[in-house]
Amino acid sequence: MDHTNTSILVVDDEEANRDILTRRLLREGYTVAQAADGPRALSMMNVERYDLILLDIMMPGMDGFEVLLNIKTNARYRDTPVIMLSAMDDKSSMDRCQDLGAFDYITKPCELNALKARMWRCFFDLKLTRRVNPAQHPQRSILIVDDDELNLDLLARRIKMLGHAALTATNGKDALDLLKEKQADVILLDIMMPLLDGCQLLQILRAHHLFNDVPIIMVSAVNDNATLERCVSLGANDYILKPYNAVILKDRIARALNWRDAHIQGRGDAGP
Numbered sequence: 001m002d003h004t005n006t007s008i009l010v011v012d013d014e015e016a017n018r019d020i021l022t023r024r025l026l027r028e029g030y031t032v033a034q035a036a037d038g039p040r041a042l043s044m045m046n047v048e049r050y051d052l053i054l055l056d057i058m059m060p061g062m063d064g065f066e067v068l069l070n071i072k073t074n075a076r077y078r079d080t081p082v083i084m085l086s087a088m089d090d091k092s093s094m095d096r097c098q099d100l101g102a103f104d105y106i107t108k109p110c111e112l113n114a115l116k117a118r119m120w121r122c123f124f125d126l127k128l129t130r131r132v133n134p135a136q137h138p139q140r141s142i143l144i145v146d147d148d149e150l151n152l153d154l155l156a157r158r159i160k161m162l163g164h165a166a167l168t169a170t171n172g173k174d175a176l177d178l179l180k181e182k183q184a185d186v187i188l189l190d191i192m193m194p195l196l197d198g199c200q201l202l203q204i205l206r207a208h209h210l211f212n213d214v215p216i217i218m219v220s221a222v223n224d225n226a227t228l229e230r231c232v233s234l235g236a237n238d239y240i241l242k243p244y245n246a247v248i249l250k251d252r253i254a255r256a257l258n259w260r261d262a263h264i265q266g267r268g269d270a271g272p
Helices: 015-027 038-047 064-072 091-100 112-129 149-161 172-181 198-206 225-234 246-269
Strands: 007-011 031-035 052-056 082-086 104-107 141-145 165-169 186-189 216-220 238-241
Touching: 007 015, 007 038, 015 031, 031 038, 038 052, 038 064, 052 064, 052 112, 064 082, 064 091, 082 112, 091 104, 091 246, 104 112, 112 225, 141 149, 141 172, 149 165, 149 246, 165 172, 172 198, 186 198, 186 246, 198 216, 198 225, 216 246, 225 238, 238 246
Parallel strands: 007 031, 007 052, 052 082, 082 104, 141 165, 141 186, 186 216, 216 238
Antiparallel strands: none
16 A cells, blocks of 8 residues: 555654654655654644654653644644554543544554554544534444443443444344344444354454445453454454443444445445
8 A cells, every 4th residue: 555645743752762663654655754742743733734643642841642732722733633652551541632632542562563553544534534524423223242231231321322222232143143133333342252252243244245334343351452453454443442431432433433424425426
């Protein structure tokens, strides 16, 4: 894939981190710029437009939170997606970045394949959402597949609070049986389940043409790059960690519905 027209700004106070990441991205064909601190990054953004910002959190003076706030409150570049890269592996930091408008949050050290998967999702999502009116979606059917009854109940309640209909299945086999009878607009899929686990179900669904337009979001407590990469390679559209944040869940479902609408629209535009 040609990335020569995609520019990325790497913001990190550690020179070694910046250089390593920059070299890797350059090898992938991206155009890359560096900033050693927040003020420098914001000054550069006033001069040049970037397609993506990779932003560290722990920096002296102006930290990543403050830089992110400045980006998202400035009309000139607030639409630029920002992926946070941080060694801080705690839910409060992730939630704070989400609330401030970050597109994603990746914990260091980050494998290149995992970063590439998140970047690809970012660019793909941005391209699709620009084609679709981001207005409130009418009620849709969301299928939740999880073997834990409490998780299933809480997620179903949350889906209904968002104005959608909730379908539920406690394992992959039941989910397949249900999908023979009812249509799902989005599938929220747990990984660790008996009979047929989430990855196996994901693989089955992506092999069937009837489910090509159905976005699948993995919702799992499994937090490792290998699992993320496997899910992406099998066709997952997104990955949400348990315990999930309600704001993040709402945002990811809205993005998934945008993806579905754009995918169907694009297929219709292509003609028979």
